[in-house]
Amino acid sequence: MHTICLKDNWTLTVLGKNVYDIPETPIETKVPSTVYGTLLEKGLIPDPFYRDNELDALKLMENDFAYETEIVIGEEDRKADRLFLHFDGIDTIADVYLNGEKIGSADNMNRVWEYDITDLVAGDAADTVYQVKVILHSPTKFIAEEDTKCPVGGSSDAMPGFPHIRKAACMYGWDWGPRLPDAGLFREASVLAVKTARLAQVFVGQEHHVTGKTVHGNVVDSVRLTADAEIEWMPGVTNGNVKIVMTVTSPDGKTVLTAESGSIDPLTHSAPAKNLTGLTCELRSNHVQASLTVENPELWWPNGYGAQALYQVKVALVAEDTLDTWEKKMGLRTITVNTDPMEDEVYDEHMTGQAPDYDDGDNMVMTNGEKKVIITDKAAKTVKGRNFAYEINGLQIFAMGADYIPEDNILTRQTRERTDLLLKSAQEANFNSLRIWGGGYFLDDFFYDVCDERGLLIWHDFMFACASYELSDHFEENISTEIRQNVRRLRSHASIALWCGNNEMETQYEMLAWPKSKKQYYDYIHLYEYIIPKIVKEEDPEKFYWPSSPSSGGNYENSNAENVGDTHYWGVWHGSEPFTAYRSHHYRFLSEFGFQSFPSLQTVKRFTEDGDRNIFSRVMEMHQRNTAANGKILNYISQTYLYPKNFDELLYCSQLLQADAIRYGVEHFRRFRGTCMGAVVWQLNDIWPVASWASVDYYGNWKALQYAEKKMFAPILLSCEEHGEIDQKPFVNTLPHPIDVSADLHVANETGEPIVGTVKWSLRRPDSSVVKEGTFEVNAPAYGGQWMPHLDFNGQDPLEVHLTYELVVDGNVVSSGSTLFCAPKHYHFADPKLSVSVDGDTVTVTAENFAKSVSVETENGVLRLDDNFVDMEAGTKTFRILPTADFTAKGTGVSGAYRVRSVYETAER
Structure with missing residues (x-):
């Protein structure tokens, strides 16, 4: 397969009259590109993050936009059996044209979009120039129109109707982010010339031969790797033998192992299949396997538990020549979530709130050696339940880390260098875990590569957050393809620990907060407890699936319970409780808890003028998206510190508060390892310069909390x-x-x-x-x-x-x-x-x-x-x-x- 990269010589046109009076003339750009990013680069709009520029930038998204380029398909590529126009990311509602003829549409930024152009270019000369045009439709008008047809509920911090579009929900606003729903071709575009066949997917399964167990987990003397490749034959191909060859290279590069399958042909092995976009089409497909054994394997471990050994695994589809390749760095490890029933434990007087037994008077009895303490708090009877712990190579670990949100509303500003610096900050602060929150989007491969290298386990939400959805046939097919594509793309990463259905939706549905109809209430169960787990089981059978965060296991059953599953606790902060309130709780796994602070004065200066620097000014409140939260910070300051003498000292005090709040929680939870096995803080990073729960500000600077986490997450x-x-x-x-x-x-x-x-x-x-x-x-x-x-x-x-x-x-x-x-x-x-x-x-x-x-x-x-x-x-x-x-x-x-x-x-x- 030959790839023609379509990076250069694109233009972007803002269609129609707009708030910035940008003329309707083509603007040179390169792909990947977004509207905001290109216009900023060309100096045609002011920075949407400065002061209240967000308001005009949002109005711009009422327009449609056109991306255009010209391509030439050379003589050698024309010999291919099929030619595909391929987009790794279109954001979001789009129509795609070739030489003025519409060849398809797109409506999901989380999917790969591919259009067969073979017949459209057949018979043309090798120097023929083709015009590619992608019309992007207004992302704000689209959700408004759809919501009038079928009202859906969701977070009030986002624009109404946001669940109708498969686009990062937070682009429409959140309680830490602006309403800046950018648009564009935000990932690579290309033409694929495919001869005979290609690899539709490759799954490399691991079978660990365990010979014993120590305090540090399983003793493994070998790992059997089996590559299962699905071959996608091009239409019209009736002959030719192909096979797969698997090559595994050790972490030090010194040992190379190989294995290959037998040869197969398109006539002997054929069956209906799905192509890369997940749509049933005129393809014939079959699976072939190749296996080998790695002796004395170097296992992959999370940060703090061992080395992050990564093997280079390559699977090639071979005929006379190599037709296609799949290549990944893989860690050899087993990974699951242990949810065994909790055993009776010995509790001491420090453990207020839980006890394993009761006396004859129905009071709780807590033991400390021979000493017994009677606890009469009936509300504290949450003793038994279920464990909830990552289990890596047979070892249950205490998850420590934070929730990750997209790093920028303007996606082209999220560079590899920037992401690497952020993940390095997490590793250096002794994180072993991240939770990728469901209101963003599936990230580039580079993000997951770095997590593999730095030992950062990923709790991965699917991209659903704080919303209600009503399933139509098209919507169900669309999201099923989205999930299937991304699970296939990411399942080989050592860092992926579990797949989670959504963020905070089960709890809201349980309270009937968001569903606008009975159908939406029932569709929730169908989507998160049938469709998605079925896909995960088919595509990534080695991973644990969890229906929601928080959840006790699904079916609207006490979803935010303390003694089962994962919990979001917001008594401190949203509930205005004191920091010591953490000590009255013994959660199994806390996947969200947090406290806000302001960024430093130097960061504030980058989005304000002198007159804005008061926490209750218009601009400072624009850069605080949680209702009345600046006043909440000031209230907590009043409980803790003398009144700060100036604006700068107030910002500093807010960061000290944040660090102390989280320290109270994390230290308490770590003191009861075995009862609690995870403390994942909301949140790691910011999407723009803002007052928020982040420990690292938008520019990458460490707040006091990030320094504190380095200590509280230390082994x-x-x-x-x-x-x-x-x-x-x-x-x-x-x-x-x-x-x-x-x-x-x-x-x-x-x-x-x-x-x-x-x-x-x-x-x-x-x-x-x-x-x-x-x-x-x-x-x-x-x-x-x-x-x-x-x-x-x-x-x-x-x-x-x-x-x-x-x-x-x-x-x-x-x-x-x-x-x-x-x-x-x-x-x-x-x-x-x-x-x-x-x-x-x-x-x-x-x-x-x-x-x-x-x-x-x-x-x-x-x-x-x-x-x-x-x-x-x-x-x-x-x-x-x-x-x-x-x-x-x-x-x-x-x-x-x-x-x-x-x-x-x-x-x-």
Whole structure:
């Protein structure tokens, strides 16, 4: 098969009168291309992300657009049996023409679209020029017209009618994104010249020969790889023998294994088939197999559990020459989700909210050795249930990571370099998991390649989110083809952990929130609990399918339960609950929880003017899409910090809040490994510069949360469950009020070896002087944890002391932290008198007293350090400058003077 790439010599035309008065004349462009991206590149529109430019940019999408190019099909390509005009991505409602004749349509950005042009060019001279035209119809008018015919419900943050189009839902707006539904030929276009046959699909199955099991999972001495190839014969081909040849190259490139099938011909083996677009057509098809065994395999592991060994697997379709090839890097691993019933466990007094037994009075009994504690909270009876844990190579892991959303509304700005920087940020912050959220689109292969290489497991939603759908025959066929194509394309990636039907739809249907008809209610079950799992079983039988997120397994049965399946918890943030509320829950797998913050001042400057820099200004509220959320941030600040002295300090305080909120949750969930096996934070990244739940801002800069996640997701974590004003919150009219000042330290061990070491702790005053100190010996089991003896500090003033702690193993500090016993606004800080100096790539901070959340920054805001936003005692602390993750900067990206600050400096004192 020969591919003629159609990259150059395209034009884009804005059809009709438009908001920017762009003339209806062709504009030169290249494909991949989008309307916004091309017009920005040519300087014909202002940046839609600046101030409130989004409003005019949205109006532009009321127009239609035309992409045009000319192609020549050479003499050699004309000898092919079939010629196809092929598009890897059309966004979205389109008609396709060749020399003025309509040859097809498109209505799904998540599909490959292919049109047979063989007969249209037959008999023409080799130098004949053909005109290709793609008319893209208005994506806003389309959904409005369709919604008048059949109303559907969905997220109120998006434009009404968005479920009617198979396009990234978030392009129509979300509670973190603008309404900018771009359009274009956003992936490659080509002409395919196919001789005899091609590979319709290839599935490489893995059969692991397990000889035993250790604490680190299965012992595997060999893996049998079987390539099952479906051959698509071209119409009219009646003779010719073909076979497949499979080649497997070891990760180091030194070992090459081969296997081949027997020869087959088009007459002996024939059956109805589906082509690449999934439509039944005049093709004959058959499957052939080739198998080989990899001895002593190098297994693939998620980040933090082992190496990401990748074998190069190539399957060639061979006649006299090679007709077609399929090639992937594959990790050898088994992967599933363990949903076994929970066994009775020994619960201690830390585990409020759950217990395995009841006494005769129907009270809960929690045991701690010989000690028994009676818990009378009847609402806490959520003891048993089912496990929900990724199981890789026989090892159940604790999933740690975040939810991923599209990186840009303007798809052509989502470059490989930018994506790699973002995923590198995830890996460096000790993520082992991502969840690809269902309101976006299926990503380019490069994204999944990088996840394979960096060990990032993917929970992959299908592209349905917060919406109701009514199935027609066409819609069902359209989405079935979409799912089949993408499962086939992505199933060989080591990183794909599970397929999930949708985002948050079962819970909304369960509450009857979105369906507009009984049919939509019934169609939900048909789509997510019959059609999609059937396709997944056919196309990717080795993967786990889950009907929705959150879900308890489907059928509208208590879909957001705490003790079964995955859960979305939003009591903290949407429910305005305190951070300590996390500690009253013991979820099995938390796939969404989050807290908002503003980006840094340097990022805010890139989309505002001076007069916009107030969190309640028109522009700042345009760049905050969650209702009344800027006020919510300010409310949480009022509970935690003194009123910030300026706009910049308010932004900084919001990031500290966000980091602390998520830390409370993650540390708690990791302390109960075995009950909870996943903490996936909403969200990793932004789609535009905005106040949001992201830990990495639109430009790639780390917020305080991303630095905090690097610590809380580390394989070894020492954490503290403190008690004081922070969790008892005495009302001022009740003061003086007795406060329990105490702490419980815990070591979480997500490694395959026991952790033997020493916990050192010290209770200190604001000037860092020690009130009392001590040590505990640690022997935390592999993939387990250990509580330290209770620390009782009653009698101490919670406003005058703080606790520092560190875990020392083999003379090295592997985890550390500190905690206050009151809100920072009430703590009696002494002026730390911070100073900063820089020598090469080393930054040194000096403090004269205890300083909380010390942050080092530069004027341009793109400084990246190995650690930041840290607590420090009196003395010095050093940091290392790293290459920035800001995709607009190069190298370290550092410019301007350095400055340092902490919580003390945020308010007038």
